[in-house]
Amino acid sequence: MLSNITGIFENILGFNSDLSPKLVSNTKILSWLLTRIETPKHDENCGYAAEILSILLQDNRDNRLALGKKDGVETLLKVLSVRPSQC
Numbered sequence: 001m002l003s004n005i006t007g008i009f010e011n012i013l014g015f016n017s018d019l020s021p022k023l024v025s026n027t028k029i030l031s032w033l034l035t036r037i038e039t040p041k042h043d044e045n046c047g048y049a050a051e052i053l054s055i056l057l058q059d060n061r062d063n064r065l066a067l068g069k070k071d072g073v074e075t076l077l078k079v080l081s082v083r084p085s086q087c
Contacts, residue, residue, distance in 0.1 A: 006036075006048035013055045020056050024063045030056070034075045040082075 009029075013020055023029055033056075036049030056063050067073065 006045065006052055009052050010048065010055065013052065017055070017059065021060055021062050024056060024060075024066050030063075030066055030070055030072065034070065034072055037079050038075060 009023075013023075030053075033049045033053045037046055037053065039046050057067060
């Protein structure tokens with residue numbers, strides 16, 4: 001079920017990336033995605049969450065600043081340090 005939801009987000013953002021700043025500023029999606037990637041085991045949901053996070057951050061400075069305000073960089077570093085073989 002969760003992978004279906006993240007798949008919908010991925011398709012919408014792939015179709016219209018201009019929606020990404022609105023999605024980040026008007027919802028709690030960054031917090032939700034960061035929670036998803038922090039799960040102890042790497043599964044399909046974690047992968048989808050990381051993919052959506054990369055789409056949201058790739059071309060939007062405001063989204064990257066919002067990630068920083070949510071301690072997202074620390075979360076990303078923590079995830080990478082726990083799962084170095086997944087990178």
